[in-house]
Each structure stands twice: as C-alpha cells, then as structure tokens.
Amino acid sequence: MRRHRSSLGALLHHVHVSGPLSRAALAERMGVNRSTILGLTAELAAAGLVREEPPSGTTGAGRPSFVVLPESRRFWVLAFDVAVDRLTAARVGLGGPVLDRRDVARSRAGADLDTVVRELATMGRELVAAAPADSVAAGVGAAYCGMIRPGDGMVRYGPEMGWxxxxxxxxxxxxxxxxxxxxVGNEAHLGALAEYARGAGAGSPDLIYLHGDVGVGGGILVGGKLLGGESGYGAEVGHMLVNPVGGRPCLCGSAGCLEAETGEHAILAAAGRPEQSGREAVRAVIRDAEAGHLAEAAAMAGIGDWLGIGVANLINLFNPGVVIFGGVLREVYAVAAPEVAARIAQHAMPVSRERAKLRLSGLADDATLLGAADRGFAALLADPLQHDFSS
Amino acid sequence: MRRHRSSLGALLHHVHVSGPLSRAALAERMGVNRSTILGLTAELAAAGLVREEPPSGTTGAGRPSFVVLPESRRFWVLAFDVAVDRLTAARVGLGGPVLDRRDVARSRAGADLDTVVRELATMGRELVAAAPADSVAAGVGAAYCGMIRPGDGMVRYGPEMGWxxxxxxxxxxxxxxxxxxxxVGNEAHLGALAEYARGAGAGSPDLIYLHGDVGVGGGILVGGKLLGGESGYGAEVGHMLVNPVGGRPCLCGSAGCLEAETGEHAILAAAGRPEQSGREAVRAVIRDAEAGHLAEAAAMAGIGDWLGIGVANLINLFNPGVVIFGGVLREVYAVAAPEVAARIAQHAMPVSRERAKLRLSGLADDATLLGAADRGFAALLADPLQHDFSS
Structure with missing residues (x-):
C-alpha cells in the first residue's frame, strides 16, 4: 500500500517537474510497464490531479501514446519570496506555472516581522480570493533571504533585514x-532545488547555485540532495572569507566576505555610487560597464575577480558539475565572465574543474519563488490521494 | 536472499567497527530480534568470520548475552598508505587491529610510480608471507596523498610527489x-571515513577531516556520505584560496592556498628554517613554540591564523557537527588553537558554528591507514559468504 502510494507520488512528481509526458515516457522513467502507468494515471485522474490527452501532432502508424498532464489550474500552492528589497506572493499551479502573482517593492526601513508577515498575508489572501472556486490550495511555501531553522521556519539570522x-x-x-x-526555506537553498528540478541544473546532482540579492546566498546539492549540514544552515557561501586583509566590512560583523566584495553595496561603491541602492541601480552600473564606460567596466572587473575567487574555492571544495548564477548575479556574471574564468583557471585545480560548467539561472528571477512553490507541493507529491484538502 | 546477505553484512559491519558486541546490543542496533541474531551469527561463525564468547565479568541474575567478536587474526586485509615522506604497509585484521606493519621513510627524490609500487609490493609480500597459514587475505586498500579517480585508482594529480x-x-x-x-582512495577522504567509523567523528554524519602531511588534505562527509562531487575529487581543502594578495606560492601553481599557508613548507619558513623538511622538523618547531620560544610561537600563531580562516570558511559552507585535525595538523592545532578559535569567532556565522566541535583525530597517525583497510574490507562486508577467498 505504501509502495502504491509512493508510485502515485512518483508519477505525479514526474509530470509536475517535466510537464506533459506520454504514458510511454512515464513507463520508461519509472521502470514499470504501461499498464501500471494506466492504472496509476486513472487513480490520479479520478482525484482530479492529472488528465490525459491524445498527443498533438501524431503522425504515422502505431497507436498514439496518450499524454498525461498535471491539473495546474485545479491544484495550486501559495508561494512567497522575501528578498531584501521586495516581496513576492504567487499562486503556482501543479506543474509549475505561475497562475497569479503580486510583487511589491519593499522599503528597507521598517522591515520587522509583523510588517512583513502582514504584507505577505494580505497578498496571499488576495490570491486565494481570486482563485477559481473549484480549485484547491495544496500547500504554502516561502523563501527567505536568511538562515532558516528546518522544521518550524524560524529565521535564525537575516543580516540584511536585521532579523x-x-x-x-x-x-x-x-x-x-x-x-x-x-x-520555509533559505532562498538560495530553494533556488538550487528549483534549478535542479526544472532549470539550468537539470541532470546535475552536484550543483552549486549562487543567488545575488542585496547579499549573496548559496544553495548546494551533493549527490542530488541539499547540503544542510548538522542543523540545516549549510552553504553560507556569501560569508566565505575571500579578502582577509583589508576587505570591506560585512553586515555579518566580519569583513572581506564574498557578499561584502561582490554584493550590491560593493558594486555600487566600486562604481562610485555608494549613495544608491536597489537592483535597478546595480543593473545601471552593469549596463554602463557593458557599454564600455571605463570606470564601471573597471569596477565590474574588480567584482568579477572576487566572485571568481569564490567560485574557484567552491570548485575545489565541491567538484561540482555545474555552478549556476542566479538573481542579480546573472547580470554580474554576464559582464564579469572573463575575470571569473581567469580566477578559476588560476586557483581551481584542473582535475576539479575539468567537468564543471558555469551557467546562468534557467528560471531567472523566479528560481527562489518556484523553489518555495515546490516546498509547498511536497506533501501532495509525497502522498497524492491521502493529502488533506479540507481547507 | 539478497536481504539475508545484507543482514549478514550488516552484522559483520557492526562487530568490525565496534568490536565485541552482545547479541542483545546487535539486536537493538539492527532492529531485529535475538533469534535472528542467533541465526546470522551462526552462519558467520561457520564461515570463520566471527566467534561467540560468554561475556566477561557477568554478575547477578539473568542469562548472560553472548558476545560476538570478529575473527581478527583469521581475516585481514593489506592496507597501504602513501604519504609524501613515508610509506606504510600493514596487515589489518577484521575489527581494525593492526596485526603487522612496515613503515619506511621515503626519500623525496625518485618518487616515480615504479619505485613507489615496487617498495609497496615488497612490503606487502613480506606481510603476506608472515601471515598465519590458515588466515585469509580479504582485500587490499591503499591511501594516497593526491586526487584519485574512483573505479581504477588512477592518481590524477599528486602535486607533492609530482604525479x-x-x-x-x-x-x-x-x-x-x-x-x-x-x-585506492585519497588519504584524507579515507581518514574522514575512518574517523566517522571508529574515531573522533563517530556519531557525526556531517564531518570535516583535515589531514596534515607535507600538504593539507580534506575529507568531508555530508549526511554520513563522502563528498565526492561530480567525479570523486571533492574536498580539495588544501587548495582553497585563503590569502589572495601576496600569498605563498603553492605546488599546485596557484598561491595563497590553505596548504601553502599552513603546510610543512609554510611552518618551516615561518620559523626561519626553510632549509629543513620532514614532520620531525615541524614537530621541533611546535615543541619550541610550546616551550615559549618567541620566534616559533609567533610563527605558529601566524599559521593558526590562516588555518582558522580556512576552518571558518568550512564551517560557513558545511555547518559541520565536527571538524577533526589529523596528521601533523594535530600538533599544529594543539599549539595554535587560540588563533583558530579567534578566527572562527570572527569569520564563521554564529548560527553556523553554534554546534560545531573541534577535535583532534581519534586514530592519530593511523586514520588514513585504517581508512584504507576499511576500503579493503568493503567487498567482504557487502557479502560475507559469497566473498571469493580463492587467493
């Protein structure tokens, strides 16, 4: 019985992550025969979780293999993303589509728990109210830019917000x-899982995801599993010390951390714009660098040097298959790739880096949000028919 | 049948790692009843792998629970350890005792593959010749101070030996x-596994083992499993860049690596003895530092600073339960603990370090050798009765 339930969950997980799949493809992925797929699909369809459709564009002879699709509009989760400078709430359907969303820029003052929770809850209730009457809320997930205690979602430490x-x-x-x-999960942890499930890290179980917000976060998969460590706080990549002598002060109290040398404050200071803030200001510096403005280009080269040292260290330590740049680090990497590559060539062991690929996030600004959504779907995917939809 | 074989292997593994265990303790650890233990033990005893004895010092009422012991003298492996400055070969019995061994100091010149293999093979054959006639060679394991390709034991890169x-x-x-x-395995990888099985890391599945030889190696367990990464070369801790501006040159071609700043050459240079080499020379510096000689004490404080930066970074990245100092780093840490602690306090996130313990190796100079022995025992432990002892 337990085995049957886990087979139902496995099938639902496949269509959740990969989208429409033929019965034949499902049979191959799950290592079972087509009649088993037929039975599992029928049960999930009866519960309204999937439906079947004839394949589009079938040609030639042979019976077409029906396609199984997730019922994205019927089953959804609320997903939240708390970044330093904005809040996002979304209704994300089974299969991953963002059905509805609210984004608000957040003032950096007054970021206490009550205010943030009130704003998120307001957005969440709006999304629920706007959902179709016959649809089902399957869970809630949230990404937060700080260190999260597994189990109860306590923010142990969020230096950028002072929590x-x-x-x-x-x-x-x-x-x-x-x-x-x-x-609740750390934003970069969730981003790493999302990139592995459906982004630039698909098929790479040894994966490093670097997330640039105001600070720099990291999520690391080792053998396909999130590196949590003793208590769930692993992969604090942003606070790896890269510049021990005369490094810039970091919000964590140390100095010379990767975040202090490559985060928003470092970029704006290097470009001579320390009075500015926000990701648009960062993007303006990067556009100027790309356009050949010397001061901004030199600033971004310096940022790329530190980023490259950090990545070289991670390659030596983790022998990853892929390193993914997400959030604002997508733009940073795009302009600073030569410096990053030079530092890797200089400091990463050839054997450690010979198979490592560097990639931009495949999910762009939604990596962390979609990771939060997947956290929300976890209970449904673990046991699709026993899941309690009483809400 | 497969399940039965894995139960036999599990029981044998328990007595191999923990030594003599009562039937009651085995039943509890394996989650089965005593009659199952009785049956498994009888099969292993018939194959000569274990024996049972009445417990010593039984007092009071109640039936004594017989103790199951590994047949350490009957089943053994050859274990080799190739360090930069010495070669070790040993006959290690089931259960872990070193039954016989040969250690030779190795000239640092002429360290080519043929020479090293010839010396190891000579020692190995001597050990085999000296083994009791009715004893059984169950496998061969080797630890090497370099990056090892899983599967075939190819040394991809061993900078200290130029391989x-x-x-x-x-x-x-x-x-x-x-x-x-x-x-074959990387020496520090095997040391980490040995410390987890029977050393200072027992019970800590998120473990970092740092091994000081001439260089500095690392073995990291994440959730009880060795961090291999994409290709098996993970945990190159010694080549984490800790001193990016003006760091000491490293044999790997970079500069400012943890190994370059804390390895043998760094210690001897800092103490003003760059013409010396070898672990006895390093120990002499440390003894002088402990005795209060100012120059040596200052030298070791500087080494401790860099070591502390490296450990702080590892704590931020891995949120480990324990960090273990092995090889020559035992002595280094013993004298430089204040500097290491200060750097951790300064650079490791409080939440990341709140449960991390720092420990000296529990297996002292034999951590890597015993890790190699366990590699040699792996086939026997996986399937105790089907193992081919035809040799």
Missing part, C-alpha cells in the same frame, strides 16, 4: 489562516 | 600479484 530568531513560519501560517502549514 | 595521471591502483595490483583488486 535574529524571528518566528517567521509560524507567524505567516497564523496570519494566513488557511489551516495549511507554511514550509 | 599526473599515474595508474597507481592497477600497477600496485599487478605488482602484488595476489589476485585481489586494490581499492
């Missing part, structure tokens, strides 16, 4: 009042 | 002529 030991998960759950638990 | 793509595993197997495969 220490704030009961974010519990408070958001209470404020939403949906009767659904809120699964 | 690139040398077929070490295959050549040692051929030279030994025992008809047994030689399982």
């Amino acid at each position: 220490v030991d704030q009961a974010f998960g519990a408070e958001l759950e209470r404020a939403l009042g949906l009767g659904l638990p809120v699964a | 690139v793509d040398q077929a070490f595993g295959a050549e040692l197997e051929r030279a030994l002529g025992l008809g047994l495969p030689v399982a």
Whole structure:
C-alpha cells in the first residue's frame, strides 16, 4: 500500500517537474510497464490531479501514446519570496506555472516581522480570493533571504533585514489562516532545488547555485540532495572569507566576505555610487560597464575577480558539475565572465574543474519563488490521494 | 536472499567497527530480534568470520548475552598508505587491529610510480608471507596523498610527489600479484571515513577531516556520505584560496592556498628554517613554540591564523557537527588553537558554528591507514559468504 502510494507520488512528481509526458515516457522513467502507468494515471485522474490527452501532432502508424498532464489550474500552492528589497506572493499551479502573482517593492526601513508577515498575508489572501472556486490550495511555501531553522521556519539570522530568531513560519501560517502549514526555506537553498528540478541544473546532482540579492546566498546539492549540514544552515557561501586583509566590512560583523566584495553595496561603491541602492541601480552600473564606460567596466572587473575567487574555492571544495548564477548575479556574471574564468583557471585545480560548467539561472528571477512553490507541493507529491484538502 | 546477505553484512559491519558486541546490543542496533541474531551469527561463525564468547565479568541474575567478536587474526586485509615522506604497509585484521606493519621513510627524490609500487609490493609480500597459514587475505586498500579517480585508482594529480595521471591502483595490483583488486582512495577522504567509523567523528554524519602531511588534505562527509562531487575529487581543502594578495606560492601553481599557508613548507619558513623538511622538523618547531620560544610561537600563531580562516570558511559552507585535525595538523592545532578559535569567532556565522566541535583525530597517525583497510574490507562486508577467498 505504501509502495502504491509512493508510485502515485512518483508519477505525479514526474509530470509536475517535466510537464506533459506520454504514458510511454512515464513507463520508461519509472521502470514499470504501461499498464501500471494506466492504472496509476486513472487513480490520479479520478482525484482530479492529472488528465490525459491524445498527443498533438501524431503522425504515422502505431497507436498514439496518450499524454498525461498535471491539473495546474485545479491544484495550486501559495508561494512567497522575501528578498531584501521586495516581496513576492504567487499562486503556482501543479506543474509549475505561475497562475497569479503580486510583487511589491519593499522599503528597507521598517522591515520587522509583523510588517512583513502582514504584507505577505494580505497578498496571499488576495490570491486565494481570486482563485477559481473549484480549485484547491495544496500547500504554502516561502523563501527567505536568511538562515532558516528546518522544521518550524524560524529565521535564525537575516543580516540584511536585521532579523535574529524571528518566528517567521509560524507567524505567516497564523496570519494566513488557511489551516495549511507554511514550509520555509533559505532562498538560495530553494533556488538550487528549483534549478535542479526544472532549470539550468537539470541532470546535475552536484550543483552549486549562487543567488545575488542585496547579499549573496548559496544553495548546494551533493549527490542530488541539499547540503544542510548538522542543523540545516549549510552553504553560507556569501560569508566565505575571500579578502582577509583589508576587505570591506560585512553586515555579518566580519569583513572581506564574498557578499561584502561582490554584493550590491560593493558594486555600487566600486562604481562610485555608494549613495544608491536597489537592483535597478546595480543593473545601471552593469549596463554602463557593458557599454564600455571605463570606470564601471573597471569596477565590474574588480567584482568579477572576487566572485571568481569564490567560485574557484567552491570548485575545489565541491567538484561540482555545474555552478549556476542566479538573481542579480546573472547580470554580474554576464559582464564579469572573463575575470571569473581567469580566477578559476588560476586557483581551481584542473582535475576539479575539468567537468564543471558555469551557467546562468534557467528560471531567472523566479528560481527562489518556484523553489518555495515546490516546498509547498511536497506533501501532495509525497502522498497524492491521502493529502488533506479540507481547507 | 539478497536481504539475508545484507543482514549478514550488516552484522559483520557492526562487530568490525565496534568490536565485541552482545547479541542483545546487535539486536537493538539492527532492529531485529535475538533469534535472528542467533541465526546470522551462526552462519558467520561457520564461515570463520566471527566467534561467540560468554561475556566477561557477568554478575547477578539473568542469562548472560553472548558476545560476538570478529575473527581478527583469521581475516585481514593489506592496507597501504602513501604519504609524501613515508610509506606504510600493514596487515589489518577484521575489527581494525593492526596485526603487522612496515613503515619506511621515503626519500623525496625518485618518487616515480615504479619505485613507489615496487617498495609497496615488497612490503606487502613480506606481510603476506608472515601471515598465519590458515588466515585469509580479504582485500587490499591503499591511501594516497593526491586526487584519485574512483573505479581504477588512477592518481590524477599528486602535486607533492609530482604525479599526473599515474595508474597507481592497477600497477600496485599487478605488482602484488595476489589476485585481489586494490581499492585506492585519497588519504584524507579515507581518514574522514575512518574517523566517522571508529574515531573522533563517530556519531557525526556531517564531518570535516583535515589531514596534515607535507600538504593539507580534506575529507568531508555530508549526511554520513563522502563528498565526492561530480567525479570523486571533492574536498580539495588544501587548495582553497585563503590569502589572495601576496600569498605563498603553492605546488599546485596557484598561491595563497590553505596548504601553502599552513603546510610543512609554510611552518618551516615561518620559523626561519626553510632549509629543513620532514614532520620531525615541524614537530621541533611546535615543541619550541610550546616551550615559549618567541620566534616559533609567533610563527605558529601566524599559521593558526590562516588555518582558522580556512576552518571558518568550512564551517560557513558545511555547518559541520565536527571538524577533526589529523596528521601533523594535530600538533599544529594543539599549539595554535587560540588563533583558530579567534578566527572562527570572527569569520564563521554564529548560527553556523553554534554546534560545531573541534577535535583532534581519534586514530592519530593511523586514520588514513585504517581508512584504507576499511576500503579493503568493503567487498567482504557487502557479502560475507559469497566473498571469493580463492587467493
């Protein structure tokens, strides 16, 4: 029985991650025969989780293999993303489509727990109210730019927002009042999982995801599993010390951290614009660098040097298959790739880097949001028919 | 049947790692009842792999629970350890005792593959010749101070010995002529596994082992599994860049690597003894530092600073339960602990370090050798009765 339930979950997971799949493709991926797929699909279809369609564009002889699709409009989760300078809430359907969303720029002042939770809950309730009446909320996931305690979603430390030991998960759950638990994760951890499931890291179980917001976060997969460590706080890549002598002060209290040398403040300071802030200001510096303005180009080359040292260290330590640049680091890497490559050539062991690929995020600004959504879908995918939709 | 074999292997693994265990303790660890233990033990005893004894010092009422012991003198492996400045070969019994060994200081000149393999094979054959006639060679394992390709034991890169793509595993197997495969691993990887199995890391599945030889190696466990990465070359801790501006040149071609700043050459240079070499010379510097000689104490404080930066970075990245100092780093850490602690306090995130313990190797100079022995025992432990002892 347990085995049957996990087969149902596995099939649903395949169509959730990969989108429409033929019965034949499902049979091959799951290592079972087509009649088993037929039975599992029928059960999931009866529960309204998937539907079957004849394949489009079938030609030639032979029976067409029906395509199984997730019921994206019927089953959805609420996904939240708390970045330093904006809040996002979205209704994400089974299969991953963003069905509806709210993004608000967030003032950097007044970022206390109550304010953030109130704003998120308001957006979440709006999304729920706008959902079709016959649709089902399957879960809630949230990404947060800080160190998150597994289990209860406590923010242990979020230096950019000044949070220490704030009961974010519990408070958001209470404020939403949906009767659904809120699964919280570190934004870069969730981004790494999302890139592995459906982004630039698909097929690469040894993966490093670097996320640039105001700070720099990291999510690392080792053998396809998130590196949590002893307590779930692994991959604090942004606070790896790369510049020990005379490095820039970091919000964490140290100096010379990767985040201090490559984050938003470092970029704007290097470009002579320390009074500015925000990702648009960063993008303006990068556009000027790309356009050949010497001061901005020199600034970004310097940033690329530090970023390259950080990546070289990660390659030596993790022998990854892929390193993915996400968030604002997409743009940073795009302009600083030569410096990053030079540092890797100089400091990463040839054997460690011979198979490492560098890639831009495949999910762009939604990597962390989609990672949060997947966290919300976890209970449904673990046991599709027993899941409690009583809400 | 497969399940039965894996139960036999699990029982044998328990007594191999933990030594004599009562039937009751085995039943509890394996989650089966005592009659199952009785049956498994009888099969292993019939094959000569374990024996049972009444417990010593039984007092009071109740039936004594018999103790199951590995037949350490009957089943053994050959274990080799190739360090930069010495070669070790040992006969290690089931359960871990070193039954016989040969250690030779190695000249740093003439360290080509043929010479090293010939010396190891000579020592190995001597050990085999001296083994009891009714005893059984169950496997061969080897630790090497370089990057090892999984599968065939090719040394991809061993900077301290100047090796690139040398077929070490295959050549040692051929030279030994025992008809047994030689399982090769990176010395620090094997040290990490040994410390987890029976050393200072027992019970800590998120573990970092730092090994000081002439260079600095690392072995990292994530969730109880060795961090291999995409190709098996993970945890090149010694080549993490810690001093990017004006760092000491490293044998790998970079500069400012952890190894360049904390390895043998760095210690001897800092102490004003660059013409010396060898671990005895390093230990002499440390003894002088401990005795209060100012120059040596200052030298070791500087080494401790760099070591602390490296450890702080590892704590931020891995959120480990324990960091273990092995090889010569035992002595280095013992004298430089204040500087290491200060750097961790300064650069490691409080949440990342709150549960991290720093420990000296529990297996002292034999961590890597015992890790190699466990590699040699792997086939026997995987399938105790089907193992081919035809050699």
